Amino acid sequence: MSRGFSITARLRPELVATITATVAVIATLAVAATLLALGGHSPGDAFAALARGAFGTWDRFVSFTLVRATPLLLTGLAVALAFRARVWNIGAEGQLHAGALAGVAVALLLPGAGAVLALPITLLAAAAAGALWASVPAAMKTEMGVGEVITTLLMNFVALFLAQFLVQGPLRESRGVFNQTDEIPAAAHLPALLPDTRLHLGFLFGVVIAVTLWLFLTRTPGGFRIRAAGASVRAAEVSGRFSVTPVIWLSFLASGAIAGLAGWIQIAGVTHRMYEGLSPGWGYTAIAVALLARLHPLAVVVTAIVFGALSAGGGAMQREAGVPEVWVRGIEALVILAVLTADRIVQGMAASRD
């Protein structure tokens, strides 16, 4: 036993994290297999169908898995950044909607914007709207000491209902049939990333943001402050001699901006319209994506693809193996439980060494 512990202790923390996450995913699959079997399904068939749906062909992988991973990647990065600063932003879902609405509104209402400028302007608008949405809980936290878990969560409902109101009213399509907006002008569409696939430039944005965040957190004084404040507010203030308030603001606003981009990029890259129920809860799944990645921006790219694959494979699992797609949601939940449990176990092993 003690031999095992000391091996863990000697490994680099990143490696330990990777092993933990991998073990968690495997454990999840084992539990899911058991449950599937108990539910009268064949786990083998179900997983095979899921894997085919997610990775079966190049096109399945690129046009489905990666496309579905994109909003999870962006919101996952948003959550990871905030959590690094110990800002518990549960509001990526609301910030995503705020960004989506702002992007659509600008794209539809400012047709005069030249084609070249349409994308930059709408992207900026979406980021600004996401940041604005996050600024409310940020102000409540820093000015009044109101816990952000509640405020960011509640702001989600405000954003969702605002979106409903707008697509049913002021922004409703001119045909007036469905509760959705008109299609955005082609100039505001995100171009394809790979020819003949549905994968759009948004995925690349996500990867670039991931690398940028990683460099920021590990190589710059500002990122160092976020990590220090997130690890210990008192140590940051007493030993780092800086106030954590600006750090909280920065992480809140940047997190909101990235989540805001996620909403608009989904529209500009995939749906080309805003409608009710745009997001199946990406802003919440993002928490799992970020936690599974242990809040490491580069790892978020990987975990977002894992969750994108689950989402892309879920449909295939239902069609081909007759396993209801809702099982996928269950598997997602199991992943979170497994990661958190594995985390505790590894920490316990490290602690018992001392």
Added chain:
Amino acid sequence: MTAAARLDSITRRFGHVTALDTVDFELAPGEIHGLLGENGAGKTTLANILGGLLVADAGGVEIGGRAVDLRSARDARALGVAMVHQHFSLVPRFTGFENVALFNGEAWTRRGTATRGYRSQVEARARELKLAVELDAPVAELGVGERQRIEILKALMSDTRVLLLDEPTAVLAPQEVDGLFAVLREVAGAGTAIVLVAHKLDEVLAVADRVTVLRRGRHVLTEAAAGLTARELAKAMVGRGLAAAGARGAGWAAGSEGEPPSARAAADAGGRAGQSEADADPVAVLDDVTVGSGEAPALRDVSLTVHRGEILGIAGVDGNGQRALAAVLAGMVRPDTGTANLSEEAGWIPQDRSDEGLVKDFTIVENVALALHGNASHRRGPWLDWAGIADRSAALVDEMDVLAGSPDARAGTLSGGNQQKVVTGRELLRAGELLVAESPTRGLDVQATRAVRARIVELARTGDRPPGVVLISTDLDEVLELADRIAVMVRGRLIPVPPEDCDATAIGALMLSAGSTGDGGHGGGGNDAGHGGGRAGREHTT
């Protein structure tokens, strides 16, 4: 007569620190037993062992003459040992009666009607103990004194052989203290033995039958209170004979047996000559500084001057404003009134090294970066110069003799002594003009203590422009050993100690004085207005 409780040769360690070292303790039925000691002397640990909250590493516990094995507070309660903690454990929304019923496992309804029987029992017990309690108001609306009486009643509803009170007077106003003592005498009169954990001498002498003094985890004395004076107790607590203390008189340089040789060497080499030149060179001046407001500001009218190359020792019992003083000197807190004239960045070794001095999940390099990351010379354009910071950290590990695998070791994996060396080394990097060291050797073993003290002394004694050092410590020995000048903090005031009075007894008495130090207010005898059977607590509700 059988002892109410007896602890036999109890030892309890926390990591490397021995909190109790083969301590014996005996409690007679019906006595009030004062348990005294400085911070960290082990008094709360002892109470917690008797209360079942901690298990001793070695030694035996007897209750009512029977050897027992206490594994939890529940075990202790079953044997008639009740504890009232410094922080009350009452449900704020519940009424006093509901809290008493809840604790004692009784059913009740919102109005207490279903359990009239229990209600009358509670009332009867309160009358018996002459406890003025408010049973029908939510606890949240009660004053501290009233809450404490409910705690006591709660603990005493069932048969109680031993009642443990952890610093019960710390939260009370002086009039309430008198009221509490009246209650305690009543309770003891009914046969319950009471352990009163405290650090205010005059209070203990006023109420206790016997007194036990602990010092650094060891038993120093147990005697009848009647034969003791506050001065004798102070001496026992700080643990230094009059003769030894007198011998050092004014001088830091008057070295004696207990000093770390390296510290003395550093002083001889660098010290005294350079210091007289530096005398006129202040590096920090506080003038009439007050922080906080109301009845008990954290600092009141504090004036001090720190000179280059001197070590100014600040003694005092924890929680008398030292924290605020350190924060002001380090430039982290602005005075509310008065002026602080400080030179640029100061080093600050905070008291709580593991939560404030370090980020435990960070490596040594990252912890050093806490001090350097804002520094332009450790940036390359927008980037942090990690290579440069790593070099500085490696040098620091070397210089401070930190035992760690490498500068990339996580701070949380280091021992307390090595953690403190990292903090000390890092703050020395910062301390151009001023170093504030708050209990820098608390919890360290002998070796690490020597190393850290030697480094601080060396810093103040060597070089052309040594910084001034403010050493804030609750360890009087440390202050006496290292400091050139000494002042004592009591209730937010800073009282300079004249050189001729620099002995442990005089300083100890100052440290432990309960307010007779000039703010004129409380602590005097004969203050018994407003309690008796009454409800004095109400007047102090905030």
